[in-house]
Amino acid sequence: MSTPPPPSASGAFEDALERAVDAQRRGVLAAGAAVRLVGAALFLTISTALWWMGGMDWAPYPPVLALYLGVAALLFVLRRRPQARWLGVVQAPVDVALVYWLQHVAMPISPFPSGVAGFSLGLFSLVVALSGLTLRPSVVYGTALLSALAQGALMRQAGVGWGAVAIAVVALVMVAAVSHYGTGRLRQLAVALTRVEVDRALEARRFQEVEEARQTIERMLSDANARNAELQALQRDKEQLNQFLVHDLRSPLSALTMTLSWMEQELPPGKGVLSDSVRTGLAVTARLDRMISDLMDVPRLEEGRLEPRRVPFRVDRLLEEVRSSLEGAARARKLTLDVAAPEALELVGDSELLVRVVENLASNALRYTPTGGRVRLEAGVAPECRWLAVRNDGPPIAPETRARIFDKFVQGEAEKDSRRGYGLGLYFCRLATEAHGGQLSVEDTPGWPTSFVVRLPA
Known part of the structure; x- marks a missing residue:
């Protein structure tokens, strides 16, 4: 009524x-x-x-x-x-x-x-x-x-x-x-x-209405402050839990890395199967360490507390490092993973963050590329920027998904169906790129159905 x-x-x-x-x-x-x-x-x-x-x-x-x-x-x-x-x-x-x-x-x-x-x-x-x-x-x-x-x-x-x-x-x-x-x-x-x-x-x-409005606003502010305090407490608990998890994960990971490093030193020089396996293991542990760092750095990037260290570095070495860490996974799926970058090209930025960006994009590309397909890590120079690209010949990304694929917890349909991932990898890549003043996007490139391109200021 x-x-x-x-x-x-x-x-x-x-x-x-x-x-x-x-x-x-x-x-x-x-x-x-x-x-x-x-x-x-x-x-x-x-x-x-x-x-x-x-x-x-x-x-x-x-x-x-x-x-x-x-x-x-x-x-x-x-x-x-x-x-x-x-x-x-x-x-x-x-x-x-x-x-x-x-x-x-x-x-x-x-x-x-x-x-x-x-x-x-x-x-x-x-x-x-x-x-x-x-x-x-x-x-x-x-x-x-x-x-x-x-x-x-x-x-x-x-x-x-x-x-x-x-x-x-x-x-x-x-x-x-x-x-x-x-x-x-x-x-x-x-x-x-x-x-x-x-x-x-x-x-x-009118005075009574103003007084009631003031009391209502004060009550709402009090409730909002109480909820904010609860959220801050939850945020602190979450960060503390993340720190505990990272500590618990990195301790055995460090021990494994040290063991593999010792094995690499003790093995006779050469390119035997055991030596290759040890190097692959070291690359995988390095990759795991970077994944753990991604989990830690996403909140810091969201809050603007992670400032990239801007140092010159060679792009071909960065892409080669990523290729080495993922070579075993590519070989297991019979995929071709190659690098195409000018040898003398340099970038100014945080190489550790950008390695993790390219590695996340490459891992994503390996996941969606069919057996026998190709994945390429590229770099180049444009008039107003330098760019890094990860291309593959897997299924293209639907246009309606491109606008939101870099949002937090957003996954493609294939990931939802297979329950793989949590929608944080591409989100981290976008935050790290924007921290450098750059832009991450999905672009159309002849001969490559899917291309992720990181454009950084020259």
Whole structure:
């Protein structure tokens, strides 16, 4: 179920204004009910006393005023309830009718008919003033119109001239205007007070929202800091575990390398099968040592903590070293692994890192080249760079795979199917190349379906 949108500031103001005016209306209606109750009680007491004192022209007043006193008492009891708003509206014409009826009945038996008519003007003015307590201009002017008609009828009944009737009507209209002005001022005061209250409430709500947002941000920052601390701890644990693994791997690897080196020195010079096997073993252990270094250097390259040592070196010797380390693997798969590089070509860079880059690329090429195929290690010079390339005649790399093959943990479909590798070799090659300011890519070369090319600044 959708949540309704929060009310706008203008809507909130209008609602608050309506509530404030309604509260004022209930208050003044309660005051009007109290005035009617007290006035009816006083008029009943005075008229009853005058009647008992022999004023027969006051005889019609006590019974009607006693009934009206009961109505005023009921209105006073209901003054705080919602029904009082409508009773206050109806009460104004009832008051006009009551005054007119009492004066109309009393006038024929009164010795001073014109005095009764004049007395009526004060009563009608009081009724108009009381109608202003409804805070409704229509009720005020409606009551004034009814009172003017009733007053004119009573004055004409008493034989008063039209001039006096006109003055009485004007007086009632003026009473209505004054009452309406008071009502308007009361409404303006309610609007001003309500505006201040609404502004204060909106400001308090904005402050509360800002405070809640601040607390939320602080909580999110605290959670992020806690997660960051956990990640840093995990990173330290990972690095420590890697160090332990490297130490545990390199210890037996060093022992094996020393043994093979001793065997190479003890064997008689020559190119016998045993000597070749020892040299192959040394090349393999050197390669294993470089693979372990790859695992250690990937995090350092990612964080920019591994700065290549830039020293001049001959490219043909680098490629020959890689060929020697992989010659046994190539021979086992009946692959041709050769080198094509200018003899005097030199590069400036970290030869240890670049040896591992070329070796990773060559190992990858040997893995995908079919039996009897060719793998070539090349180097050359371009107008703005020097390049190293590893080419093979194995299956080409799909165009959609080339864009992401150098990303971390990304493997080709064949590696996924055979579960070989972890997608770090080419990623390391890219990081090491970029650390030199170069670029690693898969390029199309005539005669070679797959070519990995490392381009380094001249």
